[in-house]
Amino acid sequence: MGYRMKAMISDLLYSREFRNSMAGALTRKLIRATASRMKYSVDFQVDMLAVERPHYAWCMLNAARLGKALGHDRISAIEFGVAGGNGLAYMCDFAEHVKAVTGVAVECYGFDTGAGMPEPEGAYDLPYWFAAKQYRMDQAALQARVPQAKLVIGDIRETIAGFLDAHKPAPIGVMFNDTDYHSSTRESFRIFDEVAEKPEHFLPRIFMYFDDVLGSELEMYGEHNGQLRAIAELNAGQEAIRIHRNQNLIHQDYLPYRHQIYYGHLFEHPDYNRYIGEGRQDAIEGLLKLRA
Template identity: 80%
Template sequence: MKALISRLLYTREFRNSLWGAMARGLIRRTAKRMKYSVDFQVDMLAVDRPHYAWCMLGAARLAKRLGHDRISAIEFGVAGGNGLAYMCDFARDVERVTGVKVDCYGFETGQGMPEPEGPYDLPYWFAASQYKMDRAALEARVPEAHLVLGDIDETIDGFLESHKPAPIGVIFNDTDYHSSTRDSFRIFRQVKNRPEHFLPRIFMYFDDVLGSEFEMYAEHNGQLRAIAELNAEQKAIRIHRNQNLIHQDYLPYRHQIYYGHLFDHPNYNTYIGEGRQEAIEDRLKLRT
C-alpha cells in the first residue's frame, strides 16, 4: 500500500489535480511540525521555487563530493527580486542538509531591461525598462545578497576579479534577451585562468526557453540561440538540456534545467562515483 501511494504521488495526473494542490498545501502547513525532509518538499513541489531548490541542492552535493564547503549561485536578471530572495532563504536549508554554504549573487541593470539589440532579442515581446527593480526594498529584504548592478555587458568581465566568488555551481538565467544571455556566457571565458571560481559542472536554469504562442521561443532566437551559438563557437564548454529529469512529467520545470560542462576544468575528471557506483554494481551481480 505504501508503494502504491508513493507511485500515485509522483504522477502528473495527481500533481495537476485538486488533490495534488491540497497535498502540497498540507505539506507546506505541516512542514515544521512533521519535519519532512527538504528533498521530499522539493520533489513534491511544496516549496515556492522547486526548480531553484533542486539546482541548489544538486550543486551543493556535487561540491561536497569535490571537497568544497562553499559555492556561489548566480541569478542573471533579478527583476523584482523574488528569485534572489528565495535563493538566499533556501541557502540556509542547503547548508543545513549538506553542510555547504551558498553565496547568492544577482546581476541586474537596476533600471529594467535595456533596449533590444535586434530581432533575436524578441523585440515583439520584450521592451526596454520592463521588470524594474526596487533596489531599496530588495536590499532590505535580503541584505546578504550580492547585487552586481549595471548592464551585463559592462559588469561580467570584471566580476571574478572584484568579487572573488566561491566556486560557481548554479546559474539561473532570466535575462530574456538573446544578447544578454550571450553576454552572461562571457563569465566562462575565465575558466581556464581562474578555475577556482567554478565547479567543473554547473547546474543551470533558463527561464525563457518555454513560453506561449506569442513568445514563440526557438533555436533561432532568444536564450536558445545564445546556447546554440556558445556550443558552436568552441569545444571547451558545452551547455545542454538535462537528460535525467525530462522523462519525469510531473515536474513542470523539467525542460528548463540545463547543465554546463567545463571540460578544461582541472577537476572535471575527478571521480565522484563513490557509493552510488558500488550500489549499481551490486544490483548487477549475477544472482545464484
C-alpha cells in the same frame, strides 16, 4: 505500515496523474502548511513541488552535493536578471536549508541593470515581446529584504568582465538565467571566458535554469532567437564548454520545469574528470551481481 503499502503510496504521490490533479495541489498546500511541525525532509518537499520555487531548490541542492563531493564547503549561485528580486530572495532563504542538509554554504549573487531591461539589440532579442525598462528593481527594498545577497548592478556588458576579480566568488555551481534577451544571455556567458585562468571559481559542471525557453504563442521562443540562440552560439563557437538540456528530468512529466534545466560542462576544468561515483556506483554494481 508494510513495505508494499509504502511503495504504493510513493507510486501514487509521484505519479503524473496525482501531481496534476486537484488532490495533488491540495497535498502540496498541506505539506507547505505543516512543514514546520511535521519536519518533512527538504528533498521530499522539493520532490513534491511543495516549495515556492522547486526548480531553484533542485538546482541548489544538487550543486551543493556536487561541490561537497569535490571537497568544497561553499559554492556560489548566480541569478542573471533579478527584476523585482523574488527569485534572489528565495535563493538566499533556501540557502539556509541547503546548508542544513549538505553542510555546504551558498553565496547568492544577482546581476541586473537595476533600472529594467536595456534597449533590445535587434530582432533576436524578441523586441515584439520585450521592451526597454521592463522589470524594474527597487534595489533598496531588495537589499533590505536580503542583506546577504550580493547585487551586481549595471549593464551586464560592463559588469561581467570584472566579476571574478572583484568578488572572488566560491565555486559557481548554479546559474539561473532570466535575462530574456538573446544579447543579454550571450553576454552572461562571458563569465566562462576566464575558466581556464581561474578554475577555482567554478565547479566543473554547473546546474543551469533558463526561464525563457518555453512560452506562449505570443513569445514564440525557438532555436533561432532569444536564449536558445545564445546557447547554440556558445556551443558552436568553441569546444571547451558545452551547455545542453538535461537528460534525467525530461521524461518525468510531472515536473513543470523539466525542459528548462540545463547543464554546463566545463570539459577543461582540472576537476572535470575527478571521480565522484563512490556509493552510488557501488549500489548499482551490487544490483548487477549474479543472484544465486
